Amino acid sequence: MWPSATNPADSRPSRMPELARTRARLKQGLGDNLWTGYSLAVRKENRLFGLAGGDVSDINLSVPWFSAGKPVTAAGVLRVLERLPRLWPEPLSATFPDLAGTHAGTLTLEKILTHQTGLRIPEKNIPNDPAAAWEYFRRITPADAGLSQEQAAYDPAGGWWLLGQWLQRHTDRPWQEFLEQDLLAPAGIAGLKFRPPAVPIRERRAGKWIVGEPGIGPGAGLSGPAPDLVLFYEKLLHERLLAPSSLQAMRRAARTGKADATFGHMVDFGLGVILNSNRYGADTVPYGFGTQAGAGAFGHGGARSSIAFADPEAGFTAAVFLNGRVPETEHQPRMRILLDLLRSELA
Template sequence: MDTAIRIQPATEFPLPSADLDSLGFRREQIDRLTALIEHHIAEAHYPGCQVALARHGKLALFRNFGNAATSPAPRAAADDTLWLLYSNTKVVTAVALWALAERGLFSFSDRIADHVPEFARNAKGNITVLQVITHQAGFPNAVVGPDAWADHKRLREAVCDFPLEWSPGSKVHYHGQSAHWTLGVLIEALTGKDFRDVIRETVCERLGLGRELYVGLPESEFGRAADMHELLPTGSGSRPLTDNNSAAWRKSGAPGAGGYATARAMAALYQMMLNGGELAGTRIVSPRLLQYALRNHTGDRVDEFMGMPMHRGLGPHLRGTTENVRGLGGFASPRAFGHGGVGTSYCWGDPDSGVSFAYITNNRVPDPWHSRRLDLMANLVHTAII
């Protein structure tokens, strides 16, 4: 299997720019949003940030704040900075799977073992693709070690050896990376190609985002990548997070946590979903597939890891009508959908308004501060929409 990572030549960005007023945003609320980010950076909550806001196929806001890197010398965030997406990557991987399902390569009701027979080990033979992608598979704590990131024969073995922790379908419990390593192996079984190549060809390049959205970062693009950071033990300030800045991690393209993108690329990805599966004249999936993928497949069942209902779709989760939900903002439309990245980011789309928003930072900050700031950020955008 070819694991080389290609680079696509630069192309025109698929979302033309427009001003906030013409796209129906209250400027004073967006000013409050940017002022809050500037305050966060001044207070050393994170070194840098990038945000993007789009509506009806046009880009209303794309702005950088602070530093993409802090060591050995500060490097300012720039328009071409690529930010670690963490679990926002799950949505990118999901879009590739949606496209493969439309081609008839599999059904979400299929068992993983129908396509990867050895996955049946350890009583996993009846686990369906839908259970995996909606965090009901039963192996949330399974781990793929660094030895398998580049060796995809070893990756398949590691995934098939995952032990079962509870009966599949009996719980909703967030699978941090294990579910999407499984889906990466599934993509390779379906196509005979490296999952990173499939995601690049099926999603990133087709949407005109080949230089702004990566699952598997080429070494030649490392200079554009923002370094990830973590809080200092004192709880104030940050330091580089070595494991997530390594060459091996960046190249791995971990399908549930290892993507890199600009904020405007993520806003564009969600614009595709809001526009029925099409962006700038290129169709990725059909409206009917999107209706299926963006349906609440887990109802109001509590995600035992998150401690609240997460209303899981096939990739993104939905706001729903429960008291609160992570990341999307309490004021969000019940139909709003999105995903976040651990301690750093959230990206979402709102079908009722046609708005998509991406907020990405480079410091892993724990709860409760992390969730509170996400709610505030999202609500400032929701209340800017007119």
């Protein structure tokens, strides 16, 4: 059985394709100690199929997606804007007067969703205490990260913490509750949650696998079975989550041709999603969707361990989790090879 992603009204799962080379690559990675487990789900032509192994013993298990969950939060923001479009151009100080006169107060939703805030804040830097967190954001400036104002630089957590607070203010609900119960659950996506996963992330330290720090917050805290994240993209494409105009806005190129100071590479962004950036180097672009990705492919990667995306031209959606965080110089090639194998077998 598939998890909550198998809604009989929406899919007719069929026999799993062999995916022989993809399966072999995943098993080889276990044997070579490149990762400790994996979960892969794909949906194509109304079929759901997937693979799991190692310490992810079942495709139904909840795994950590880290930043691959950012599009869920972005979809929540766009849903609110469908009701309150006047908020789109406003700086955050319009919603949070206490931020007036601060750098954070000048930020707009577009700047945050396209990573042009001049901020580069890891999760660990944001205080757990709300009052302390607000004080932190009243004081932070681009210079603290060696950036200039509005510089293109992927921001792991800072702007996304602010988006969570923005969602709470305009929905009168905790941001997690709004995203899980108002956005995802009505669309039949019950397995995606902003809570600790069943399978903890592993990270390589001094040649050994240890339990790594979990992702938290609206920018990195999503967990769930791989098929549910695949279903999220299916629902997006079939306009079950957002109005057509909102989906178009999400997928439209909002940041193009800019070198990202965090990634060290040109990467194009829509609103909360990475767009196919192979034109800047299919073999080098970070968190890409495979060297043969369609021009309209969009999605997001997660913390040296995962990626999820839709490729409308190729006719499939996919979510891949490799349990075993390694340096970017190792992760990017291994994921690229795996995605190219998967594409060749789905063709």
